[in-house]
Amino acid sequence: MKKVVLLLILLLLTGCNNNYYSTNLFYMDTVINIKIYNAKQEKVEKAFKEIESIYQKYDNLTDFYDQNSELSKLNNNVNINISDELWQLIKFGDEWYDKSNGLLNINIGALTKVWHDFRENHTELPDVKNIVIERLNIVDDRITNDNVNIDLGAIAKGYVTQIVGEYLKNQGLEYYIINAGGNVLVGKSPKGYYNIGIASPISDETFEIIKGENISVVTSGGYERFYQYNGNLYHHIIDPNTKYPANYMKSVTVIGKNSGLCDALSTTLFLMDIESGKEFIRDYDVDVIWFTNDDEIIKSDGFRYE
């Protein structure tokens, strides 16, 4: 009898012994929360400093709306020399042009800027018909377009988050959660899995909880940054074909191993209808949840996180 009670008490105690260190960083237009479990304080503090410098560096490199960022300087003059970090990120983005059949085009800045100004300044609906969006032309590691207008918003957060995750792993800090807004990357979990909630695009609740470790979960949706005009919602993910905010769904969530891939893929899937998306992901080792315009939840075939 006593043994049984003792065993139960022990079981209860083991359930609440998860010590972690946490920090909030304010970069890339979002709050980035990082938790590290099972580690010594000095090591964690050093890691937090390094992680902050990584996000800060990429923020300074890629901020589309900061005239002093390296990206803005490149957009003003395509012939300047840029850092290898920015170049690798641009090349990563350009590869997605082919992978997404032109749906994810990082040279879309002229269009995203017009829609951004519309949302922020609440002006009349912009005339986007005459805005021409080209593909980047990269020959021998050089951009050969006369002008570029690159916006890395669709890929930068996931790409940098993946770099941070790899840094943590190399430091022997394998138990972590990185949450950069719509972009989550988790390492190992002390209890064998993390509960990762997915926010509903229509209410303040989570509509799904993903249990897993060593995964990335990324959501794209138009519900967080939008502007309502004449009864329509105008958000920040622009379809290069229609030149208007994409309207195929309310949100799409991609679960996979690599945060850079999940981020690029979630934007790509947001830019195509759900049936096409189901076909598209056959080439990738990912699981997907679509939140439809009719508030239905559709999961990819063989969904692995039930």
Place this chain on the structure above:
Amino acid sequence: MVLDMNKNDIRLIVIIILIALIILFIFSITKKKAKIANVYYGNDLILNINLGIDKTYEVMGENGKVVIEVLDDKIRVVEENSPYHLCSKQGFISNAGQSIICLPNKIIIKLPNEDIDTEVS
């Protein structure tokens, strides 16, 4: 140990399992209301708020004063200095796991949710 168990032991185990199932059931049908709120300025936890007491709080954010109100177990930001006032427009929150983020002020109000480790939004 299993061999040592008598009827009373088994009865106790069954009762405990039943209680656990009932608690699990209650948790699953009720949305969890938060009892406390944590307020952060950047990284620093600056305030622990009891949502059971109706009260107004003032904290300092990046752009000055941020006024937080607790009313009927709910919490909201009523006044702050920012370009779009997104966090005061958000209104009341009360469910565990919800948060209000005043990005320009670096003020975060979090209603802790023990069930979820992190949330994608």
